[in-house]
Every structure is written in C-alpha cells, then in structure tokens.
Amino acid sequence: MPRGRPKSKITACLHFDRPVYAKGMCRNCYIMKKYWSDPEFREKKKAYGRKASLKWLNKKIKKDPEFNAKRQRTFRKKHPDSFNYMMAKSYIKKLTTEKKAELIKEIS
Numbered sequence: 001m002p003r004g005r006p007k008s009k010i011t012a013c014l015h016f017d018r019p020v021y022a023k024g025m026c027r028n029c030y031i032m033k034k035y036w037s038d039p040e041f042r043e044k045k046k047a048y049g050r051k052a053s054l055k056w057l058n059k060k061i062k063k064d065p066e067f068n069a070k071r072q073r074t075f076r077k078k079h080p081d082s083f084n085y086m087m088a089k090s091y092i093k094k095l096t097t098e099k100k101a102e103l104i105k106e107i108s
Contacts, residue, residue, distance in 0.1 A: 008020045013029035021027035034041050060067045076083045092100065 010016050010018065010020055010024060010026060012024035013026055015026040015029065018026035021030045023030060025033065035045060
C-alpha cells in the first residue's frame, strides 16, 4: 500500500499536463485568478513589478550612462506621433488656465 497523501489532480483549469499548485489549478492559473480577485494581492504584484523594472533600468544606466538618452531617441524615431502627443500633453500641463484659453482661441 502506498504511503502518504494521494496526488491531487487539476480540476479547475485546462492545463492537465502541469503539476497542481493550489485549489485544483496550475501555478499560472491560480496566480491569475488571485490577481484579478484580490485587490491587495494585485497592488503587491504591481509594486514588485515597478521595483523590478526600476532595478533593471538603474542597472542599465549604471553600465552605460547614455542608455536612457539612447532609449528616448529610438522611441522618438519609432513613434514620432506618440512622442509629439506626450510632449504636447506635458506642455499643456505646465500652462496656466489663461494661457490654455488663449491657445484654444488661436486654434478655433
């Protein structure tokens, strides 16, 4: 007679070839379900992602101080419309309400 607990099977997701992680699901499905159902878990994951992204960027900048400038130049070349939109948006944020009104009058 085999000892221990019998192995559980995947019943809640369609990844039958993967090992069971929790609640009858594989790891990816369990984490995705928890991500969308638990706001606290979602914020924790987002914060971790932001931290990891910044860590990666700082590492790249430490290696090559011009990395960020190069990255911005390539973005501008590939997406000129998006870049112009972002620049206009940041410019408008800095304007006072009077200046915004003047611009709207000039345009129309």
